[in-house]
Amino acid sequence: MSGNSNGYAVEVERLAKHYPPDIRAVDDISFEIKRGIVFSMLGPNGAGKTTTVEILEGLRSPTSGKVSVMGENILKSCSKIRKKVGILPQDFEPFDLLKPVEAVTYWANLFSIDISRKEVNRRIGEVNLTDRKNVMAKKLSGGEKRKLGIAMALVNDPELLFLDEPTTGLDPKARRDIWRLIEDVGRRGSTVLLTTHYLDEAEKLSDDVAIMHKGKIIAQGTPEDLVAEYGKSTVIVLVGAGRKGLDEVRAFGVQATELDGDVLISCKTRAEMRSCFEKLASLEAPIRDIYTKRETLEDVFLNLIGQKMENGVLQE
Amino acid sequence: MKRILSDVINSGKMYMRSTVGTFFTLVFPVLLILLFGAIFSNIGSQSISLKVQNLDDGPYSQMLTAILNETGIVNLREIPQPEDIIEYINDESLSVALFIPANFSENIMAMQTNSSLSLPVTLILYGDFTSSSFTTARTALDAASSIMNYNLSGAHQMIFVQSASAVPSESFQFMDFFLPGIIGLTIMTTTLFGMTSMCAEYRSRGYFKLLATTTLSKSEWLVSRFLIYTIILLVSILITVAVGVFVFDMSATLTPLVLAFLAIGVLLFAGIGMLLGTVIRDPETGVAIANAIGFPMMFLSGSFFEIASFPPYMQTVAQFLPLTYLNDGLRDTMIYGNTESALGNMAVMIVIAVIFFVLASKLMSWKEK
Numbered sequence A: 001m002s003g004n005s006n007g008y009a010v011e012v013e014r015l016a017k018h019y020p021p022d023i024r025a026v027d028d029i030s031f032e033i034k035r036g037i038v039f040s041m042l043g044p045n046g047a048g049k050t051t052t053v054e055i056l057e058g059l060r061s062p063t064s065g066k067v068s069v070m071g072e073n074i075l076k077s078c079s080k081i082r083k084k085v086g087i088l089p090q091d092f093e094p095f096d097l098l099k100p101v102e103a104v105t106y107w108a109n110l111f112s113i114d115i116s117r118k119e120v121n122r123r124i125g126e127v128n129l130t131d132r133k134n135v136m137a138k139k140l141s142g143g144e145k146r147k148l149g150i151a152m153a154l155v156n157d158p159e160l161l162f163l164d165e166p167t168t169g170l171d172p173k174a175r176r177d178i179w180r181l182i183e184d185v186g187r188r189g190s191t192v193l194l195t196t197h198y199l200d201e202a203e204k205l206s207d208d209v210a211i212m213h214k215g216k217i218i219a220q221g222t223p224e225d226l227v228a229e230y231g232k233s234t235v236i237v238l239v240g241a242g243r244k245g246l247d248e249v250r251a252f253g254v255q256a257t258e259l260d261g262d263v264l265i266s267c268k269t270r271a272e273m274r275s276c277f278e279k280l281a282s283l284e285a286p287i288r289d290i291y292t293k294r295e296t297l298e299d300v301f302l303n304l305i306g307q308k309m310e311n312g313v314l315q316e
Numbered sequence B: 001m002k003r004i005l006s007d008v009i010n011s012g013k014m015y016m017r018s019t020v021g022t023f024f025t026l027v028f029p030v031l032l033i034l035l036f037g038a039i040f041s042n043i044g045s046q047s048i049s050l051k052v053q054n055l056d057d058g059p060y061s062q063m064l065t066a067i068l069n070e071t072g073i074v075n076l077r078e079i080p081q082p083e084d085i086i087e088y089i090n091d092e093s094l095s096v097a098l099f100i101p102a103n104f105s106e107n108i109m110a111m112q113t114n115s116s117l118s119l120p121v122t123l124i125l126y127g128d129f130t131s132s133s134f135t136t137a138r139t140a141l142d143a144a145s146s147i148m149n150y151n152l153s154g155a156h157q158m159i160f161v162q163s164a165s166a167v168p169s170e171s172f173q174f175m176d177f178f179l180p181g182i183i184g185l186t187i188m189t190t191t192l193f194g195m196t197s198m199c200a201e202y203r204s205r206g207y208f209k210l211l212a213t214t215t216l217s218k219s220e221w222l223v224s225r226f227l228i229y230t231i232i233l234l235v236s237i238l239i240t241v242a243v244g245v246f247v248f249d250m251s252a253t254l255t256p257l258v259l260a261f262l263a264i265g266v267l268l269f270a271g272i273g274m275l276l277g278t279v280i281r282d283p284e285t286g287v288a289i290a291n292a293i294g295f296p297m298m299f300l301s302g303s304f305f306e307i308a309s310f311p312p313y314m315q316t317v318a319q320f321l322p323l324t325y326l327n328d329g330l331r332d333t334m335i336y337g338n339t340e341s342a343l344g345n346m347a348v349m350i351v352i353a354v355i356f357f358v359l360a361s362k363l364m365s366w367k368e369k
């Protein structure tokens, strides 16, 4: 990795970006991204994710604060890091009148890279665009355009990859393809900064998550840490256990509540849950089913932001 | 270098694939040439106009003109007697004119009465031998004089027709004059409209931002724009001139100065276009303003008509339009061969080009606010 290695791909100190009259798009945030990890910024619309990311990319200037990317002060020398960084902007639009093969070749050349036809085809194959590689970009679907954008962002084998909502609007299969691609990039040792509204995405891909809201980072950590810290607990549901079940469970010395004929047992830790299951083995009350509801990043997110979600997508 | 080359190739591809681009650069000028050519050139029309200065007041010159008129090939118009014919040709930029000497009828009558006499009875056809109107006029005159020889003397050659080269120093047909105008116009429309809408599009669709993520620098991009427009317009100029010369027999010459005018013209109008596309935040407004500037400039800068024929106040307006200097400069070098005057026009253009291009490239930013 780069010479000026201090273990961080990105360091942000007291970053702020204000827009007139009094919009605080980014409000005094600080964070670091370790090299080689996948870092997600999670947040509702208007949280300030794109603003933050574009400042890191050297595409917008901050109102105040210090930003270093790959060891370089981005305000002074953003041309130095261009070769090492790959970027997919949120509002990415490909050049309408170029075909994917041409666009990828063009983009490689703009990084002074000689690229063979075979290599171009391989990179287009990587994003599953092989059938569409000779179609004029304006005729590609929204998802196909995004895939082309990702292929272009990867063309210089970046050490640091910025993906601003790479999977928004993609179908489930395409999302999974992109996830695999991001995992591959991560395995190669590159750092990835991802913004997303999808909690399953952040949970599945990231080593580190920052939850942004109204220009501030309101929580940060690994998905597991966040769930442990801000999630409430895991709930064991005994379906149809009824009043009788509740009494029996309480007799075991376990805290429980009844809801619509089901018995709910709340466990704070795994050990607590394990001991709970041991006791339940001798339960005599009739039950139709047992399942557990684990709190997810989604619940954490909701607890923190208090807005409603549908199908894993945040609704305003 | 590789980056610039690749940008030239790929942006050039996009340009040629866009219908607007190809229309303004390649189709529009050829259409104009064909349209105006069909209206104004001699080719395709039945008769040519032949100016005649007749110093003879006898019957035979009357007879000659009557026969000429009857051929239907020429349309006679009179040159007033006191004029000096050579000067007149110059002033009016005629490609052909007929001179009938004062003693024409008198000498014919003298020879008819005394057949041993040999007096000069010579018609002189002045003009530019290379022009097609000259050839047409010569054919008509030869025919008319043999008819007269036959009638007057039984085919004994009495009247001679002499051709005299009289190429006006500033001899050009309307079409010749028109060709540099079309070239100037094409340089202006292609780069001004092209750059305005390109900058607006690149900004609104986020292409500037996208380019900013690569190692291509802004100045490399500007060099690439300059090269693309220069190359595409060079092709356009070659096609336009070829159509003019081969279809309409125009006599413009492509001098090295034309290339210099092309390069400076590209800088100048690309600079203005960039400024409009950059300073005006709303893309459609930018393009509308470019049109509002560009279209009147086409007419007021003498692309189609000589500025000298404009009313005085419009001539004053023309002096403030950069296209005027491009059109004049191109005419200086392509038609009149007047390098000195061409360089004068070029100097004015360089000053304007530098101001606009530098200003625009300073104001243009690929970053977002």
Ligand SMILES: Nc1ncnc2c1ncn2[C@@H]1O[C@H](COP(=O)(O)OP(=O)(O)OP(=O)(O)O)[C@@H](O)[C@H]1O
Binding pocket: A019, A020, A023, A024, A025, A043, A044, A045, A046, A047, A048, A049, A050, A051, A052, A090, B369
């Ligand atoms: N150029 C601008 N001028 C004024 N306000 C802006 C500008 N860009 C962003 N903002 C404001 O800054 C705030 C943060 O916007 P940003 O695009 O960073 O949000 P985001 O988290 O990326 O949202 P989304 O999930 O919708 O992409 C918003 O309130 C937005 O209106």
Ligand SMILES: [Mg+2]
Binding pocket: A049, A050, A051, A090, A164
């Ligand atoms: Mg965003």
